[in-house]
Amino acid sequence: MIRDYYNRHALDEKLRGAPRPAGVNHLAIAHRQAVAMVLAQAGEEDTVQRALSQTTEFILRFCASGEWLVVSENDTPEGLQRRLDALCAGRAYIVDQSEARVLFRLSGPSTRRILAKGVGLDLHPAAFATGASANALCGHVAVNLARTGDDTFELIAPRSFAESLFDDLMAMGREYDLTAAFAG
């Protein structure tokens, strides 16, 4: 018996049905992406960071000293693993997190005000500029938060918390008519 197994997204229940038109303030959920945790070996933190910063083929998210989440839109989980192994050349441990994380992409003119309802960080561009990323608390859930543009942020959350975080984000965005759908 040969079979292809269906991959179920953590938010399938929440987002099932025809995609609604995106509003001005919109929450897009990436359906498939490769995510890996990179853990630099002791003493190799700077080398690994330099190596990872060389390429533009994936997005780097700061988690902690010597620890990054790497997100790739194009790679498979295995492909990303291979690419990172090659880049880091044995100076870091790569852990596949593609199934462990859910990526939320929040965009629109009110994103900062929406996020302020759950995130204690100062998200003013002077304090958290485009390109900045950090682990932070959003409501009750620890997420990785990144600013990807003036009015766009990405949150990477643990899969098991995805429904709770989704409910919280929608409540936070209610004032600004936040819509949500799977991305593309």
Added chain:
Amino acid sequence: MASLITCPHCGVRPKEEFSIRGDASLVRPAPTASDEAWHYYVYVRANPRGRTHEHWQHVAGCRRFLVVERDTYTHEVHSVTDGAVVARENGR
């Protein structure tokens, strides 16, 4: 209790992102140390009015154990240092 802690890795964060473990001035005794040394390490705690060193883990951030030096009376935070840095300095 401070409202904000300046994490050396993540910047200024609300206290809700942290979990407090307790006295950071204790040094784990050698396994062969005396019963008394172990007793003090595990059970005996001072409750000072004034400066203390505590381990605060940035659980919702970098997950590092930080040594927070703060005043239990004025609530002033004097310093926040990575726990491993302090541990190495103490020669543990």
Added chain:
Amino acid sequence: MTAYRLMAGGLVDRSRSLSFSFDGRPLRGFAGDTLASALLANDQMLVGRSFKYHRPRGIVSAGSSEPNALVTIGSGARSDPNTKATVAELYTGLTARSQNRWPSLGFDIGAVIDRFSPFLGAGFYYKTFMWPAQLWERLYEPLIRRAAGLGRAVLERDPEIYEKSWAHCDLLVVGGGPAGLIAALTAGRAGLRVILADEDFRLGGSLLSETQPIDGAPAHVFADRAVAELQALPNVTLLPRTTVFGWYDDNVFGAVERVQKHVAEPSAKLPTERVWRIVARRALLATGAEERPLVFGGNDRPGVMMAGALSTYANRYGVAAGRSVAIFTNGTAGYRAARDLHAKGIAIAAIVDSRAAEADAAPEGVRVIRSAAVVDTRGRLRVSGLVVERSGFEELVACDAVGMSGGWSPVIHLACQRGAKPVWSEALNAFVAPDVGGGLRVAGSANGVYTLSGCLGDGAAKASAIASELGFKPAQDVLPATGEETDPSFTALWYAPGAKSKAFVDFQNDVHAKDLGLALREGFGHVEHAKRYTTSGMATDQGKLSNINAVGILAGMRGVSPADVGTTTFRPFYTPVSFGALAGTARDKHAAPVRKSPLHEWARKNGASFVEAGPWYRSAWFPRAGEKTWRESVDREVLNVRANVGICDVSTLGKIELFGPDAAEFLNRLYSNALLKLPVGRARYGLMLREDGFVYDDGTVSRLAEEHFLVTTTTALAGGVMSHMEYCSQVLWPDLKVRFCSVSDQWAQIAIAGPKARSVLQQLVEDDISNAAFPFLAVGTVTLKGGLKGRLFRISFSGELAFELAVPAGFGVAVADQIMEVGRAFDICAYGVEALNVLRLEKGLPTHAEFDGRVTPDDAGLGRMVSAQKTDFIGKHLSARYGLTAADRSQLVGLKPVDKEKDIRAGAHLLREGMKPSTLNDQGWVSSACFSPVLGHHIALAFLKSGRERYGERIVVWDKLRDQEVMAEVCNPVFVDPENARMKA
């Protein structure tokens, strides 16, 4: 009619008439009114009954210090008790009800209490209702509670929504009066991120009732222009209707915004109230000053108000509180109010001045009675006259409203909320803010600067200094021009002598001057004692008007300065904040996050009944048609696993991967058993101790590669163990080269257990999983047919032949579905955590029901898991100490009821036969129990003193909760397959 709407004037919008009701009476007001101004415009001065004596009370103030005008607004679940009419914004359809009166506000039966008031002084409850003690709860307290009180809380569920938000700024300005507005302008123009918060619905503060022009225009026009400019600045956030209630560490402020308290039909998109947590680099208090009431006989008669409030009602709201107003003052402010009212055509009956000779000018034709005091008032539900005493002669001054002005107190609460005490200023005759460092500064009247030009100058200067400090370059703007200033001085008068009736200090809690005297005589003269003995300052207004007079009276009686008496402690909240606002969104499903297993949907499809386990929902059992009780389902699931095969979701277990050359050494120090020599491709049971020698957690340790491990933790302690590992790695052994990462969310993990487990699984995986190729405790990567990669563990928590298959989380449901499909031929069933619990109990395997923090490895029968060879591991030293190794410690045993029909429940204690239950006679306790469908009777795991030597003994299981005793036989805790033949098959 006495109080009325003036023909013209005021900042209300006379083109927008709003209908509302008070105690069922339909009334009309204007947009821009508060409930209080609209009530006055309708001649409704009487608004409530007092807390203790049920005395009629009227509106006193025009702001948030109001002690009397507390009403219930709204109806049903949406009613808000104890709302201050003086700050409640009028809207169409507002319904307000008076409180603490029966049957009506005008005729209140409870008022009879006032007749007995000579017996109801301070401390009356404590003295009178002392005996017999048992009557307190049943009789006295309910009686007192019914007689005294304010509004009633609603028991229905609150339908409103609330939320919280963070905000960050360079400068928070608290208060939107002259000092606050100009400070916000100065800082905003310089480019600072500014937040300006004001409790009023309209920004402007005293400018809205100010008669002095600014730059040649009315003061409110200046305010409107300032607000318009601030609104246009992108770096400025204006928060009207927002009370900054607390100042917390690190210059974090709490504020509550009444987002839509003032609308009849709230939008479902918006919260009713929003709590702001404002992180401010600097803050400026521009909270103004509070006019003090005067303490004189009969000063609580409705119609006796603050002089400044009379001005505000006339100037801002176009409302006259009376047709003939008398003023009682000890300073200039009383004259100013008289001028304001006179200018509006309101007659001034007289100005009663406590001072002998001052230069203050009364309006033309108004009589001034100097060196005089009011000793009593006339009237019942409304003041009709003042009894004025001068040089021993009494005179009745007829009036229908009274303005009292006792000087000024800067509003400095926020500055004193973090421990610093207010400082007495002899020059100002007032407590002023202490120096609390640069983070929080005070400007304008709150800083004791009482003139308009002074407020504008002080606000601008403070903001300018703050801007410079923060590296901005403020422009040197020319200050707006103001008119002629009046001298704000006054002579302190804490108590008008010769009172002929009660002279109230605290209106809301019915504390009068004599109560304070009684407190002092009975030894409660310290300000904190006097407060609690008399309840002065303990009402919902927290003594905003009364505290200063209480301090002054105590000082006078003790013959000391108010500086020596001091103030009571200031704490958040400045004004009451609803519980709803403080809870924010944290209720119902938003109260705590729920974690869902990647197999949740599979379990749901299979009809699982879920149970909460910490943040998780776990499948508890899977009822089938015809099963009436949970036990029927669980028994079937257990028997099926023992006879055939079952699958269970174990994804919630904590899973942590470790890497590095020192990973093995790290684990060897973390666990009590030896792990250094664990071969690649093998798993081992691991036991973790706490440093005190007791069991912390257990799980499995698998070696995936030489420097790559995977450990599992229990569901409950997944977070705790992760933190513990981080502590050990970062703080205890920072030089060990190890890195780790939680992979709990990456994998869906499925236990497949039962004699047919291998047959089912072999149909799904490419790899050889025979006993020879994949023996007990083998670990490895497997490829599912179709190519999906997973991890397979041959571990068992049921005592059966079992595997745990981990697949990437998103594939979990599909793989579980497939297992069910191919398993159908083998009579597979899904089983939940209840069956899992029975299976492990039958096998005698301990869990956290056994590891309750008081249990050593040896107690649990796991003594062999503590390595004697290792030089160090967490818990090594103290696990060997005296007491933890004593022979009479309670040890894990099994229990079987002698009468097989009887059941045993966890929590019961063990006694020798014939012994009375007592701590001394206690022989142990039952940690877990269940019905074993395999054995056909109940079984239990228990801890019994020296238990392992006592197999075969009979013992009493004493269950006080159910008042039941059961005789049980002590046995080996492994009830099923003690040789492990099934597990290793």
